[in-house]
Amino acid sequence: MKTPKLKNHVWHHKMEEDGYLHIKGFMETDQVENIKQVFNSLYHKYPTKHLGFWNTILDLPDNEFDQTNSSLLSILGPIVSQYFDEYELIQATIMSKLIGDSTNCPLHRDNSILDERSFMFWNCWLPLIDITPNNGQLYVIKGSHKLKNGIVPFGESWQTNKTLDYYKDELLCLEPSAGDLIIYADRTLHGSFPNNSDALRPVCHFGLLPFQPKFLFFKRNEFNSIDAFEVEKDFYLNRNGLKSTEEFLKDYSYDILEEKKGETPKAFIYPE
Numbered sequence: 001m002k003t004p005k006l007k008n009h010v011w012h013h014k015m016e017e018d019g020y021l022h023i024k025g026f027m028e029t030d031q032v033e034n035i036k037q038v039f040n041s042l043y044h045k046y047p048t049k050h051l052g053f054w055n056t057i058l059d060l061p062d063n064e065f066d067q068t069n070s071s072l073l074s075i076l077g078p079i080v081s082q083y084f085d086e087y088e089l090i091q092a093t094i095m096s097k098l099i100g101d102s103t104n105c106p107l108h109r110d111n112s113i114l115d116e117r118s119f120m121f122w123n124c125w126l127p128l129i130d131i132t133p134n135n136g137q138l139y140v141i142k143g144s145h146k147l148k149n150g151i152v153p154f155g156e157s158w159q160t161n162k163t164l165d166y167y168k169d170e171l172l173c174l175e176p177s178a179g180d181l182i183i184y185a186d187r188t189l190h191g192s193f194p195n196n197s198d199a200l201r202p203v204c205h206f207g208l209l210p211f212q213p214k215f216l217f218f219k220r221n222e223f224n225s226i227d228a229f230e231v232e233k234d235f236y237l238n239r240n241g242l243k244s245t246e247e248f249l250k251d252y253s254y255d256i257l258e259e260k261k262g263e264t265p266k267a268f269i270y271p272e
């Protein structure tokens with residue numbers, strides 16, 4: 001399985017075994033404060049229209065999103081390169097859990113964007129405040145990246161009939177401090193509890209792709225199996241992933257394949 005590599009071999013092995021890793025003191029306090037200030041100014045300028053989370057992807061206009069992405073990447077790039085090899089870092093966001101009971105984020109795995117038969121990406125979660133059990137704590141199911149968690153196409157949520165209690169022996173509730181880094185694999189089961197504190201809970205969030213991955217766009221077909229379409233990296237670089245899958249596919253076939261490649265899209269049934 002091709003994944004990014006941690007330079008520290010012990011950590012890399014731990015990540016491979018557990019499907020998550022907690023790195024303490026990943027980012028200096030002053031850099032965390034800088035990102036927090038960016039968050040505070042953007043959050044007040046562009047208040048959210050959504051429930052649960054404020055997010056630079058959902059809530060910023062294109063120009064502000066691009067600018068924030070670039071400045072986050074310029075802060076993160078040099079730090080990430082101290083810890084990792086053989087990765088691609090293409091997008092970073094700030095995401096804040098809002099306040100109240102409606103902010104529960106149920107157990108799930110993340111959406112699928114790679115050929116998961118041979119590629120795995122890692123998501124990175126860097127809290128800008130200290131995390132406590134009361135303020136929207138992240139949890140992971142240790143080792144769950146090795147379970148058959150299935151492909152999750154964009155526009156769909158991971159489905160399960162199991163409760164969190166079913167996984168209680170492997171459930172790990174994480175308590176990172178501001179500036180620590182939590183890494184979890186694209187298919188690691190995770191979620192977060194409601195934020196019952198009186199403050200927002202902002203995090204910087206970025207994905208680490210393995211070097212030169214094969215990108216796929218997955219779409220459920222009328223027979224309830226999943227078609228996979230080969231796409232270029234650019235496909236996931238704009239904010240199309242948030243559109244409905246119909247629109248997504250339309251953009252894909254007209255804009256990416258016909259205009260850029262002059263081909264019609266070829267789908268193949270993806271083994272689950």
Ligand SMILES: O=C(O)CCC(=O)C(=O)O
Pocket residue numbers: 095097105110136137138190191192203
């Ligand atoms: O930030 C959180 O509380 C959870 C984030 C999460 O689960 C995700 O982005 O997939």
